[in-house]
Amino acid sequence: MSGNWVVGITGASGAIYGVRLCQVMLDQGLSVHLIVTDAGWRVLHDELDWNVSKRQDMLLEHFGGRAGSFNYHPIADIGATVASGSFRTKGMVVIPCSMGTLSGIAHGSSDNLLERTADVMLKEGRKLILVPRETPLHAIHLENMLTLSRMGVRMLPAMPAFYNRPRSIDEMVDFLVGKVLDSMDIEHSLYRRWGDNNEQPKP
Structure with missing residues (x-):
């Protein structure tokens, strides 16, 4: 099975989560295919001070020169490799995932490359992990989840x-x-796990 993973970054707050996930995966020598929504680029600018008028430069600065391979796919490129089920991947993570994107995935809209790629994961039976970032949540959000x-x-x-x-x-x-990597079955040491030293003494 290919080592390809797709990572989507949307316009929800928390762009740092997606950036950090990509960096850790690339440092482990994995292959990352990144899709960023237009709103996602806005949040990268607002939260992390990325110069989004120089997108390729920003991607190279934060993801270049690492052990893994990195590919960026523009959100409007419906003909990208990841839009086809014949392109083999291990799965996809949308981190952070806005409620708008979550709704589009839940309803099979496929209005852009990110939603289409998520739809491919569903139809091919591959891993799809969503990291919703919104509060409070109303009934439609919860029903879509x-x-x-x-x-x-x-x-x-x-x-x-x-x-x-x-x-x-x-x-x-x-x-x-780290919790996302756990769900991807990727080893890491990003946080201290709960272990025997945390258990109550036996009577």
């Missing part, structure tokens, strides 16, 4: 944990990215 969950999509909301005593935002980001 339930629809996809019943189809086997892994829902991994961007929720921080505190049992590992994070000391920085970077550690909180790494925890969430």
